[in-house]
Amino acid sequence: MTEHEHGHMYDREFDASLVAARRNRAWFAERGIFAVDLVGGPGSGKTTLIERTIRELRGRLAVSVLAAAPAKGLDGDRVRAAGAPAVAVAIGSQCHLDAEMVTRGLAELQPASGSAVLIENVGNLVCPARIDLGERTKAVVLSVTEGDDKPLKYPDIFAAAAVLVINKIDLLPHVDFNVDRAVAHARAANPGIQPIWLSARSGKGLGCWCDWLRREASSARDRAA
């Protein structure tokens, strides 16, 4: 399926969105900024992961956050309380961010050159798969309470992501979730996907995630130099 074929957008909107995605990507590239689009179902733990990441990377990597806000305020406040600049982007009745929303958010956020921008998408495993925001890469967050069959059910989002964050591993003893099976299912959709398992609540495994972010941010700076 090409992006042209999906039923959601008018062609005009699609074109504008493509232009905006290209513009955002160039904007990030010029400034050596690493931008990652965090996707995942509602309650998969995207906001908690972001809060924890900010605390973990303090003094080591400048991070700022652009968060989709289905309803007003909430997550922007949580992120700012964690100590990073954050802008909440109102999405109205949309079920995903689009590139123009990101452009508007960036104008307000003004992330520093060489930093990392975490884009928190709407909790949705369908539409964000096919929307280019101009990010460098997508990371999909799947919590162990959601079931290891989710990559079979929503393959597109796993195909679109470079990284699979398996979250809430502190709950593994209490749920029927097989990490190997989840990874195998995700790899059926995307053989190159890189799994990182962690608990954003306990902090276990967070090092791998933060190391990945720092490596990617470093590469973005190198490309801009």
Added chain:
Amino acid sequence: MTEHEHGHMYDREFDASLVAARRNRAWFAERGIFAVDLVGGPGSGKTTLIERTIRELRGRLAVSVLAAAPAKGLDGDRVRAAGAPAVAVAIGSQCHLDAEMVTRGLAELQPASGSAVLIENVGNLVCPARIDLGERTKAVVLSVTEGDDKPLKYPDIFAAAAVLVINKIDLLPHVDFNVDRAVAHARAANPGIQPIWLSARSGKGLGCWCDWLRREASSARDRAA
């Protein structure tokens, strides 16, 4: 917001969808069928709830299932294995069911008069809120692992539902989820919403849910008589 204002559908599609929703509602009403649209995030436990409900109601209420299938097969198979007629409706690249998909699914499913039809929507807390399928009522499934703030973040879906199913209560000792707070947040969006808490996995609390279904199915039969 009225349905006309949302950005997703062409007006023509919207009109067709409205006509189809009315047609489905009349179809259910004539046959005394109770149809419920089960909405909730991916991994909230909709499929497991349906499987368990079928087993619980065997011999007491005829149930059949119409399930959205983002990818092929899976959930229809799980439901049929639980012992009820099921049809999987291909949704292509859509992030929600629409009324015309339901019409097509019903033609294949052919639910019995006086029965209950459980419609399993796509895992998504945004778009299904504003899509009328012709169902009698919506029930939103929220699992305790998703966080008690979800009704604040996605108020529309809680406003659209008559029943709030709080699922996975067997995991309450292991997560930071306050049932009272979740209910209070949901009631801020919808003062009349009826909470039912249960564990579809352990079966705890399932009686209330099944009683509600049986009561509603009985009312639908009475209205048709």
